[in-house]
Each structure stands twice: as C-alpha cells, then as structure tokens.
Amino acid sequence: MNATPSPFLQQVLQEATPPTSPLVLANGVTAIWHDGSAIELRPANLAASASHILLSCGVHGNETAPIEVVDGILADIASGQLALRHPLLVLFGNPEAMRCGERYLDYDLNRLFNRAYLQHPGLRESKRAAILEQHADRFFQQAKPAGKRLHYDLHTAIRGSVYEKFAIYPFLQQRQHDRAQLAWLKHCGIEAVLLHSKPANTFSYYTSHAHQADAFTLELGKARPFGENDLSRFTGIDLALRQLLSDSTPPLPDYQHDDIPLFRAKYDLIKHSEDFRLHLSSGVENFTLLPDGFVIADDGSQRYIASGGDERILFPNPTVKPGLRAGIVVEPTRL
Ligand SMILES: [Zn+2]
Secondary structure, three states, rough: OOOOHHHHHHHHHHHHOOOOOOOOHHHOOHHHHEEEEEEEEEEEOOOOOEEEEEEEEEOOOOOOHHHHHHHHHHHHHHHHHOOOOEEEEEHHHOHHHHHHOOOOOOOOOOOOOOHHHHHHOOOHHHHHHHHHHHHHHHHHHHOOOOOOEEEEEEEEEEEOOOOEEEEEEEEOOOOOHHHHHHHHHHHOOOEEEEEEEOOOOOHHHHHHHHOEEEEEEEEEEEOOOOOOOOOOHHHHHHHHHOOOOOOOOOOOOOOHHHHEEEEEEEEEEEEOOOOOEEOOOOOEOOOEEEEEOOOOEEEEOOEEEOOOOEEEEEEOOOOOOOOOEEEEEEEEEEO
C-alpha cells in the first residue's frame, strides 16, 4: 500500500477540477472522472462475464483507512502494477466531510439513500446521496446479464468490536443469500455477518435492491485520522480486492454454515423520550454479549431486557434524538 496519496486522492482532497476527457493509463486502462469524486476505470478488453465492481469509501468522511486502501489500489492500477480485468467505479462518498475530517456535515449520509434524501431536502448529504445513486445507476446499467454487479461499501466503526471486521448483508427481499459471497468475505478476513431483515437507507441496500447487486457494508476496524491508520490491519481486504480486480482469487472452499458467525437483527432499541437510559458503558464494544435477564435500557415505564444469553448489542448510541434507533439487539442465525 502507498504511504502518500495517489494523484486520484490528491485530486479529491484538493478539490481540483477533474480532467474532462478520459485518460489512458498503463495497460490500456481508461480512466474517466465523472465528477471530482467519482472515477471509473475500464480495461481495454473485457470478457463478457466481466463483473462491474463498485467500491465506495468515505461515505463517512472520517473513516480514512478504507480510503487509503482504495487509493493504493487505484495508484497500482494507474502504474500498471495491478492488472484490472473488470470495470471498476470508485466513489469517494462524502468528499467535503473527508476534507474536514468529519463523519458528516449536516446529516449521516448512510441514512439518506434509497430516495430517503427526498425527505431531507437542502442538506449537503442529501445532494451527495442523490449524486451517488446516479453514479451507481449509470455504472450498473452498463453491466451485461452474464456479469455480476458487486458493491463493497467500505467503512470503519466509531467503537471497538468483539468481531473487529464484520459485514452487513442488506435485506434481500425474495433473493437468496449468496454463499460464494460469504466464502469471499471470509477470505477477506471478515469475522461476522449481520443478515439484515428489513430495508434500510444505506448505500449497500440501495444497490442491492435497485440493481440486484451483491452489495455489502464492510466494517473493517476502528476509525482514525489520515496517516494514523495501521494499514497492516487491512491487508486481508486489500489483498482480496486486488485479487478480485485482477481475476487472481484462489479457489475458495465452499461456505459451510459455521464458517463465519451469522447474526440477525432481533429488534431495535428505540429511544422514545429523553428518559431513555442505556445500561451499557459508553465504550461498550459492538457484538458484546448480553446476559440473560440483563436490563439493556429503560425509557420511562418501558424496559428492554435481554433474554436467552446469546443476544448481543450492535451500534449502541443513546445520544440520538427521541424517536430514533439507539441500538440493535442481534441474535445468532444460520442460512
Ligand atoms: Zn461508516
């Protein structure tokens, strides 16, 4: 991985005007800037079975490690060190927030996809969500029926996690979970997968639902500022993405049911009032086990009590506004 930003990331961070005509890079790869934060790379010769691969990073602007991983990949494609065999679209999700080192400016961008931005007009992130959906639409509409549509939305989490690297598999409506994708996630070093059981306003749900993409939100560790990431902790995903893009993934064993712990959302902890109290420390890790009978939270007369001893807490956040989700209680599941 590269220690200094490639010209691609420098372009995004410096808000430079992108090249208006396509550039031909090493190995005949064509680079097209669709705007200052969306770059499409197309190899010279495409197999009919080529996948369309979307990598998004910086949807939360302060989650820098995935940005650096993707940028290193772009740099190595540009120099010819990494062969590209599939059309690749890289979207830097929230460049303004990236430049400020903030998670977001007006509103959490990853709650505004799936047309939710229409309910929040005027926010800077609403404008971004609409633009990102358009980029994804245009890209995936070019995919041939024989080719896969893949989207990995790369994040790092605010808090620590019992499973340091985990994936969120968006709700699939009637579609089946893809075992080859689960095997590939294991190959990336993903340690747990949450199978979502309802629609969400996330980027990965949008591409999964609108384009039948194999789409995932990947949480790859803890968020740190640019330059302070220990990129050695990201070698699993970095290598797996490079193999995917260059068609050099080794044969992977079939997914077996206990290869990665799978969880499903059991219920949301809803903060109904300012009386809401979460009985977990502020530093509690994602996927912390909740003992049977433990009072997770109370809210006036309502109490949330853990049952069974195998429930776990995910994304606890008691500081949300009343009416919003203050955490998810998950439980083990299988396909
Ligand atoms: Zn994030």
